[in-house]
Amino acid sequence: MDEIIKVNDFTKKYGKLTAAKNISFTVKKGEIVGFVGKNGAGKSTTIRCITNMLFPTQGDIKIKGLDSVKDAKKINSLVSYMPSETELYEGVTSKELFKLVLSFDGKKMSYAEELSQYFELNMNKKIQELSLGNRKKVSIIIMFLRNAEIMILDEPTSGLDPLMQKKFFDKIHEKTKNGTTVFLSSHNLNEVEKYCDRAIIIKDGTIVDDLNMAEVNVAKIQNVTYMTSDGKSETYEYEGDINELIGELSKMNLSHLEIKGKSVEEEFIRYYKEGEIHE
Amino acid sequence: MNNFSNINVFTLTRFDLKNNGKLILVWSIATFAITFLYMILFSSMQDMALAEWDNMPVEVLQFMGVESFRIMADYNGYFGMMYNLLLIVISIFTTTFSAGIINKEEKSKSIEFLYSCPVSRVEIYVSKLITALIGLLIVLSSLIASATICGFLNGGDTFILSDFFQIALISGFIAVFYMGVALFIGGLTGKLPVSMISAMVVVFTYLIGYLGELLKDKGEFLLYLSPFQIFSPTNALELRGGTITNLIIYGIILLGLIAIGCAVYRKRDFKI
Numbered sequence: 197m198d199e200i201i202k203v204n205d206f207t208k209k210y211g212k213l214t215a216a217k218n219i220s221f222t223v224k225k226g227e228i229v230g231f232v233g234k235n236g237a238g239k240s241t242t243i244r245c246i247t248n249m250l251f252p253t254q255g256d257i258k259i260k261g262l263d264s265v266k267d268a269k270k271i272n273s274l275v276s277y278m279p280s281e282t283e284l285y286e287g288v289t290s291k292e293l294f295k296l297v298l299s300f301d302g303k304k305m306s307y308a309e310e311l312s313q314y315f316e317l318n319m320n321k322k323i324q325e326l327s328l329g330n331r332k333k334v335s336i337i338i339m340f341l342r343n344a345e346i347m348i349l350d351e352p353t354s355g356l357d358p359l360m361q362k363k364f365f366d367k368i369h370e371k372t373k374n375g376t377t378v379f380l381s382s383h384n385l386n387e388v389e390k391y392c393d394r395a396i397i398i399k400d401g402t403i404v405d406d407l408n409m410a411e412v413n414v415a416k417i418q419n420v421t422y423m424t425s426d427g428k429s430e431t432y433e434y435e436g437d438i439n440e441l442i443g444e445l446s447k448m449n450l451s452h453l454e455i456k457g458k459s460v461e462e463e464f465i466r467y468y469k470e471g472e473i474h475e
Numbered sequence: 476m477n478n479f480s481n482i483n484v485f486t487l488t489r490f491d492l493k494n495n496g497k498l499i500l501v502w503s504i505a506t507f508a509i510t511f512l513y514m515i516l517f518s519s520m521q522d523m524a525l526a527e528w529d530n531m532p533v534e535v536l537q538f539m540g541v542e543s544f545r546i547m548a549d550y551n552g553y554f555g556m557m558y559n560l561l562l563i564v565i566s567i568f569t570t571t572f573s574a575g576i577i578n579k580e581e582k583s584k585s586i587e588f589l590y591s592c593p594v595s596r597v598e599i600y601v602s603k604l605i606t607a608l609i610g611l612l613i614v615l616s617s618l619i620a621s622a623t624i625c626g627f628l629n630g631g632d633t634f635i636l637s638d639f640f641q642i643a644l645i646s647g648f649i650a651v652f653y654m655g656v657a658l659f660i661g662g663l664t665g666k667l668p669v670s671m672i673s674a675m676v677v678v679f680t681y682l683i684g685y686l687g688e689l690l691k692d693k694g695e696f697l698l699y700l701s702p703f704q705i706f707s708p709t710n711a712l713e714l715r716g717g718t719i720t721n722l723i724i725y726g727i728i729l730l731g732l733i734a735i736g737c738a739v740y741r742k743r744d745f746k747i
Contacts, residue, residue, distance in 0.1 A: 272593045283587075
């Protein structure tokens with residue numbers, strides 16, 4: 197089956213408040229899909245409905261063809277879910293938590309030790325003694341320990357330093373090479389641009405765009421600023437082949453040139469500033 | 476894949492018991508000590524019971540759940556009087572403990588971790604039920620063990636082991652029932668302060684029973700609303716007022732509450 201996650205016309209209401217409205221998207225096998233939006237846009241609500249923490253008000257969510265409500269336990273065995281909150285049991289050590297997680301799948305501790313070394317975590321410390329970043333590492337390790345074929349991650353790198361973020365995505369790429377599908381929410385648009393195959397943008401509970409990173413990177417809009425030797429200057433947006441742009445610019449006698457590619461971040465900000473919705 | 480795995484329930488229960496081990500231990504030691512300190516005084520209280528205490532106002536006797544202080548001359552009666560009061564405390568412990576283990580997960584959001592494991596909601600609920608029951612049984616056992624030791628030490632002829640255990644087990648059901656009430660409320664909602672509500676149910680039903688005693692015939696129906704009255708040590712010992720029938724009825728209500736709590740827990744949003 198190619199479609200691993202299929203969200204179809206999903207709506208979630210809390211009383212009168214609509215947190216997510218008519219959301220539909222699919223995630224294919226082996227993809228890394230970023231789910232971006234500002235705080236309160238509906239990212240966590242959507243993810244929590246996919247993982248059956250919450251129940252959809254309308255629509256349906258399928259994981260490998262299984263219904264998120266009726267087949268919740270089967271889905272739990274297919275999915276590694278990493279919540280955005282790092283609230284764990286304060287009085288226990290990371291090692292005890294790892295043992296608990298591994299005991300469900302009958303696996304041994306050696307993988308937990310290996311991951312703890314990789315993410316530089318002392319697993320003998322109690323959760324209450326760990327910093328926010330280290331708690332995040334515990335959640336990350338638990339997620340990798342599950343070793344499931346689908347990973348659903350809610351802001352996995354917030355609180356991690358840049359080196360750890362890189363290590364995290366290296367590990368994620370290792371998994372996707374083996375066919376693991378990853379769906380992650382993030383505030384960090386640079387990391388979405390760098391590591392994801394697609395970016396789904398959500399605003400006010402509605403999907404406003406679904407960007408294919410390969411296409412964004414190839415047909416990127418360029419911000420061009422130049423000044424000629426006679427003092428004439430201009431700034432404009434260029435969309436097209438970068439070689440043709442350079443060809444045109446080389447005919448001018450330039451004293452200054454700046455070409456800056458438009459990023460997912462700029463697209464994201466555009467949606468949020470202008471309220472523009474792509475059809 | 477089965478929707479219910481005993482191994483998963485066992486794993487979750489073991490983890491919960493380990494997490495709450497200290498609390499259960501503290502309560503067990505405290506219950507053991509309080510019971511021991513009270514029950515060891517039996518021989519010196521025995522004479523006083525016969526001599527002076529029957530001049531107490533009848534309301535005080537009713538509040539203590541006894542008909543006469545003369546029962547203090549009997550080890551089982553003396554135990555029953557204390558047991559009746561300690562059961563209020565143990566019932567409050569079990570309601571706050573049971574509601575706590577089920578709702579703390581949602582309040583602290585650790586349920587997101589727990590439910591990310593390959594377990595079902597029913598398995599989580601059942602593991603909480605077993606943890607609450609084991610915690611309660613440990614605390615109750617420490618009380619009963621303490622009173623049993625004192626019975627052998629200074630109970631004399633009035634310590635009749637079979638009667639003692641009849642009181643301990645039948646009246647002990649009061650706490651088991653309130654544990655079920657707490658799990659029921661915890662299953663229904665993650666939004667409300669379940670521990671507090673459950674503890675209030677304990678106090679309220681105790682007072683209802685007391686009111687029923689005060690009102691005599693006019694308020695007899697109130698007695699049936701209070702497990703403290705229905706399963707009072709006196710009723711438990713003498714098996715009065717259809718105690719066994721009531722035990723069966725309350726047992727069915729208890730199972731019903733747990734089943735409903737579990738069914739709703741399966742189908743409701745986690746409060747996260």
